Amino acid sequence: MANRPVHFIWLLDCSYSMQGEKIGQLNYAIREAVPEMRSVAHDNPAAQLLLRTLTFSTEARWHHKDPVPVDDFTWQDVQVDGMTNLGEALEVVSRELQTPPMPQRALKPVLALVSDGVPTDDWKSGLRALDATPWGKKAVRVAIAIGADADRGVLQEFLGNPELQPLDANSPKQLAAAIRWASTAAVKAASQPVASPTDTTVKQPPYAPPQLDDDDDDVW
Structure with missing residues (x-):
């Protein structure tokens, strides 16, 4: 059987509210997850x-524009800058989920959204554009809410499934666990060769959220 591509796209909130420990831990968590994705x-x-990787702040930018095979992928740290234009990011991704540039024969793409705040543009129009594409509808979607200020309602709508919830990352350890799960469980789900239109999402994470002790990481 010929290899069929699984396109995994990170959508990362790089607004100013992510500066400091959050962006540092996000870079660390994704870098450490890449070997597990290879496995x-x-x-x-x-x-x-x-x-x-697509970052969004005052504008949406491709951080890694061209699809890179996981064996050749090297993480490059992202930086913070400006607002939280999620709608633009979703529209940019939607253009990549047309056919072409997506091949007709591919496995479900994975869209992994990470955010710690509230969108500052028309995110609903971006989501409509994403949902209007065939590959956008089929995509395996995961969402990670960093800290208490993340708009979980927006992330919930991005998931598009009332049975799924965003993953909570209220500390560095929780963020690392969420990134690890999103990087591996989502790829496993997308790699299934047969899927019906109703079987396009992943199950809830198989781990319990870490309980923070007094000597655990700081809460965001």
Whole structure:
């Protein structure tokens, strides 16, 4: 069976509210998750895992524009800058989920959204654009809410499934756990060769959120 691509796209909130420890821990968590993504990809030889990163702040920018095979992928740290234009980010991704540039034969793409705040643009129009694409509808979607100020309602609508909830990351340890899960469980789900239109999402995380003790990491 020929390899079929799995396009994994990080959508990362890089607004000013992410500055300091949050952005540092996000960079660390994704960098540490890449080897685990390689392991999952090697366990699914019929799938070719391709990674990309889109950041959004005052504008949406491709941090890794071209799809990179996971074995060749090297994480490059993201930086903070400006507002939280999620709608623009969703519109940019929606253009990449048309056919072309997406091939007709591919496995479900993975969209992993990470945010700690509230969108500052028309995010609903961006979400409509994403949902209007065939690959956007089929995508495996995961969302990570960093800290108490993250708009969980927006992340919930992005998920598009009332049975799913955003993953809470209220400390560095929780963020690392959420990134690890999103990087591996979502890829496993997307790598399944057969899927119906109603089977396009992943299950709830198989771990319990970490309980913070007095000597645990600071809460965001």
